[in-house]
């Protein structure tokens with residue numbers, strides 16, 4: 001296999017060569033036009049929406065495109081020594097997958113707060129996982145691993161080869177739907193957007209590209225405003241995959257050059273988009289996977305009215321419990337569809353284990369049984385869950401005590 005030159009910036013031949021090199025280690029994911037009355041109600045008539053279903057990529061996100069693009073270009077001896085990575089989950093999973101299919105080993109540092117489902121997925125793929133205090137410590141730890149074990153660090157979003165990998169996704173989309181007028185791309189650190197935006201503009205310079213960030217992790221928007229890559233102190237969003245604490249020069253440069261605008265979405269909007277994708281498009285996605293849809297339903301709705309819009313549905317690695325809490329929260333606020341809301345309300349009314357906090361908050365719902373906001377619902381739900389499990393433990397203990405005393409009685413006889 002010959003190495004693909006990492007041109008600066010990516011060009012079409014390099015993107016095509018990268019795609020050829022990735023071969024069947026990644027799949028060409030489907031694009032589907034999303035035609036549904038529920039969507040039309042949200043975006044207005046005339047807007048045509050094309051879902052790039054990258055959640056069906058190997059490992060559940062676009063991430064193997066970048067990780068493999070880097071790792072396939074490592075010298076043989078470096079690959080044999082293994083790789084290391086830092087990640088809240090999806091990049092670690094992709095690196096674990098890439099290491100497995102390329103016949104080497106991966107050791108990854110993840111923050112303790114990483115979703116246990118993702119940690120498990122990494123381990124299943126054979127990676128050694130080190131859980132550390134937070135993402136900043138994880139970056140430090142990974143540098144130590146790199147130095148001590150001579151493993152190659154595979155960056156989660158920075159660098160020309162990563163961008164070439166993500167560019168294969170952008171080019172694929174433009175080949176599948178050549179006459180798109182806009183593409184909407186989620187941004188974490190910016191590697192996905194850097195590659196996709198470059199490929200879109202190379203294929204169709206007049207197609208607009210919009211980046212989307214969560215309100216609580218708007219690193220790239222701040223970097224655009226400052227004119228250089230910026231860091232943020234705290235990341236506050238349910239879209240953990242979009243919570244990169246800083247931007248980096250190469251991906252920042254490509255985004256700056258090719259992205260027309262960056263918009264922000266709230267956690268509530270992410271949940272609403274997850275609900276719509278689930279109920280109407282039949283896709284179960286993680287919050288990051290719903291970010292582009294949230295932007296189209298919110299800040300981009302009027303700007304893209306009547307246009308042909310590509311939406312990058314970039315990932316779906318979420319556990320069932322977290323997914324259901326987000327969906328329930330979305331359905332219980334005013335924009336949830338009536339049917340779902342009614343079902344959930346009926347369920348909520350049947351709840352027998354109601355904590356003191358839960359009771360108080362449920363009592364404050366409006367005449368239709370709706371909570372003031374999602375945070376209030378989540379507080380009530382959590383308090384009830386905690387109360388319910390305490391009640392179950394108590395009940396078990398009680399049953400245990402009864403059994404013991406019955407045994408004692410029979411022995412006496």
Ligand SMILES: Cc1ncc(COP(=O)(O)O)c(C=O)c1O
Pocket residue numbers: 061062063090091156157186187188189190191192193241242244288289314315316
């Ligand atoms: C599902 C998903 N979407 C989007 C992103 C953001 O990608 P980037 O950090 O390259 O901007 C990530 C990053 O891990 C991700 O896992």
